[in-house]
Amino acid sequence: MDAMSKTIRVRIAPSPTGSVHLGLCRTALFNWAYARRFGGQFVLRIEDTDHDRNTQVSEQAILAALDWLGLDYDEGPGKGGPFAPYRQSERVARHLEMAQALLASGHAYRDFSTPEALDAWRAEQEARKQRVAYRGSDRDLDPEVSRRRAEAGEPFATRFRIPAGETRFEDLIRGQVTIPHEEIDDWVMVRRGGEAPTYNFVVVCDDLDMQITHVFRGEEHLVNTPKQLLVYAACGKPEPAFAHLPLMLGTDRKKLSKRTGDTSLPDYQAKGYPKEAIFNFLALQGWSLDGETDVFDRAKFVEHFDIRDVSKAGAVFDPAKFLWMAGEYLRRETVEELAQHVAPFAIEAQLMTAEAIEARRPWFLRVVASVQDRMSLYSDFPAWVAHFFQPDDAIVYDEKAEKGARKREGRAEILLAFAEALEAGRLGHTAADMAGATKAWLEDRGAKLADLFQPLRLALTGMGGGPDLFETIELLSTPSSLARIRAGAARLA
C-alpha cells in the first residue's frame, strides 16, 4: 500500500568495476523508462563496497555512458539530491549503525570463527557433497558473552540470523517466487574487522534510506532477494516491489560475456553504432512495443513501457539484427547529422583533417550523401571514400573487381575513348547530363553498358560497387577523373 501511494523511486546500483556492460545499460534503460513513464525519480547510486576492485575511471565511465545514452538521473553522484551521498562508500557509518541495531535486536549475531575455520567447514561440505546452509557456531552464543568477547577486542564478522521457514514474494515479471530458508546461509553483513559492510546488506540500507519503491535488476539477483527481504522484515520496514529482468545472453546462451563478442557500450560507440539504434535495440531485449514494430524512438518507448510487459526468458543478443538496426537509424539521419557523425572516423583514418572537412564542407556533404545507403555503421565510411584520397595513378584496386573488369573486351580502348569524349566536353558536365549522354554514346559504338561501366568504376574508385559513376566524376573533378581513367586504361591493357 505504501509503495502504491508514494511516488515511484527506482535506482540502478552499479559497481564501478570494469567497463560499462550492455546489461547495465539495459537495466538502466528500463528503470529510467519506468520512472519517466510514471512520473517517478530515477536514482544512480554507486555500489563501491568492494574497495579492491573499484576504480575511479570506471565510475566516470558509468556516468559518461548514462549521459551519452540520454538516461538522465534525478539524483546521484555529482548531481546530489535529498538523500546524498550517493556513493555507498560514503554511507558506511549509517550501514554500521543499522548493523548495530540488528545485532541489538537479535536479528544478527557476531561470528568469531576464523576464515580458516570457514574454509575447513566448506571443504568438508564439499567432500561430503552435501552443501548445507551455513549456520555459524556462534549463532547461539550467549549475547552477554558475545558482547564481552567483542569488547575484549576479538575480531568477528556480523552475520544475519536466517530464521526457519521460507520466503515468498511476488516478482513483477515472474509472479510468485518461493525460496526455502534452508538454502540460505547466515550471510555476512559486516566483514571481520567491523568496518566493511557487504553488498546484500548495504543495498537494503540504502534502498530503505533512499525510499526506493521498485527494484528492477538482472535475474542473477533473484536468489538474493530473500536475504534482502528478510532484512526489511527485521528492520520492520515495508519492502519495495521487485522485478528481475531476463538476462542478456551470448550466442552460447550463457550470460553475455566477452567470450562471445563485444559486451561493453564503449565497444559499440567506437564501432560507430548510432546511439538511438543502441537505445532502441536494448529496449528490444526482453520487451516489445506491440509485437509488430521494431523501430521506435525513446518517446514512444517511455509512453508504452511497463515492467509487467517484460518477458521472462533470457534474450540472446543478435549482432546481425543490431547491425540492421544501426543501418536503419543511420539512413534516417539528415546528411548534416551523418556528416558530423562520420567525420571523426574520416579523421581517424587520416583521410582528412577537421580543417579540410570544414574547408570543403559542401563537397564533404555530397560525398556523405552518396554513400549513406551503403553504410550501417559510421565506421563504414572510410572504406567507401578512401579512394578519393589516393593518388590518381595509384588507385588501390579491389582484386575481385579488377578480375571482373579484365573480362571486358576492349576495356582499355573504351576507357581511352570515353576519356577523350569527356575531356572534349561532349558528354556534358552535370552527372545527370553525362549519364544520358554516355548511354547514347555507348549505343553509337554498339557497346554494352557494362563494357564501359565496369572498367570505369575500377579505374575511378578501385572498387566493384559504389555510388553513381557520374556523381563520382563530379566529386573527383574532371582532371582527376581523366587521370584515373587513363591510368586505368594503361593498367588494364
Added chain:
RNA sequence: GGCCCCGUCGUCUAGUCAGGCCUAGGACACCAGGUUUUCAUCCUGGCGACAGGGGUUCAAAUCCCCUCGGGGUCACCA
C-alpha cells in the same frame, strides 16, 4: 549436485494472466525474384516455431501434472 527461474520460427518477439478471433502474426538472418551503370538501399515472394508426453475441456500455444532441455545461483564479490 542442491535450490531458483525459464522453454513459441536459427535469433528478437506478439499471442499465455481473462482457453475459441491462431490453418500461430511481425522483425532480423537466409533463399528466390524485381528495380538499378555496379554495390547498397528499396519492393515482392518463400523457408521457418507452440520442447516431449499425459491429462482437464465441446475446444489448449494458452489451464494442471510429469519428463526433457537451457540458464542463474550457491563468497567475509557485487
